[in-house]
Amino acid sequence: MTRRQIPKYIKRLWANLTYTDQIEMHLDRPLVSFTFDDAPRSAFNEAREILEKYNCRGTYYVSLGFLNQENGTSYSSQDLMSAWENGHELACHTKNHIDISKSNITDFKESVAENHVQIQKIIPGYNFKNFSYPFGAQTVCSKMHLSGLFKSARGNRSGVNHGSIDRLNLKTIRLYEDSESPDHIHSILMEALRSNGWIVFYTHGVEDNYIEDGCSPSFFESVVKDVTEMGIRVETVDRAMDIILENRFALTH
Ligand SMILES: [Zn+2]
Secondary structure, X not given: OOHHHHHHHHHHHHHHHHOOOEEEOOOOOOEEEEEEEEOOHHHHHHHHHHHHHOOOOOEEEEOHHHXXXXXXXXXXXXXXXXXXXXXXXXXXXXXXXXXXXXXXXXXXXXXXXXXXXXXXXXXXXXXXXXEEOHHHOOOHHHHHHHHOOOOEEEEEEEOOEOOEEEOOXXXXXXXXXXXXXXXXXXXXXXXXXXXXXXXXXXXXXXXXXXXXXXXXHHHHHHHHHHHHHOOOEEOOHHHHHHHHHHOOOOOOO
């Protein structure tokens, strides 16, 4: 952590100490979700193709301010529509990729609402059900605001979700090829098997010339293959949340 990140860290720590919405997880087998933040066009092309090859679907946390950017790395309306029509989930990441640790709650709320307006222009009637915090930044006010709008909000804290989880601060495992090895990912999958937990993987671009917050198609496919060969069920975040909510009152023996 650098000095500039200290305010973000303190605000997030305070938010998660003082405002949570805990859900008890009682799964009888583990779950995995593959998620993409922002998300670069390669997530809609290369990564989606790999997911569908293994009959899996993903969740795209989109900031619609990134739609049709001129540098050619961003997705189009057609990419969004096609992903949705094929069973993938589109979820919210604010329109302008707002860092709530540096912004105010009014701008944050506006950016969440604007993202919703934009998606409805592309897919009329579509409602985002789940959220991920840009830069993993969280405050008490942002968590309170999101609690009434979404089933879940994903942070960037590393870990497997199991036991009592804060639905407004889901843990995640990043798929950054330069900092995660397939062996480490496999050990986390084993942990999910033991705990009947839920792993929410996240990455950004999935391409041969990936940057530090992404991975190559071969790395991504190795993880999807590992998950499916282990017999672990893959669901979108939305479907996984439904399963968890349906089973939250299950009796334990
Ligand atoms: Zn982001």
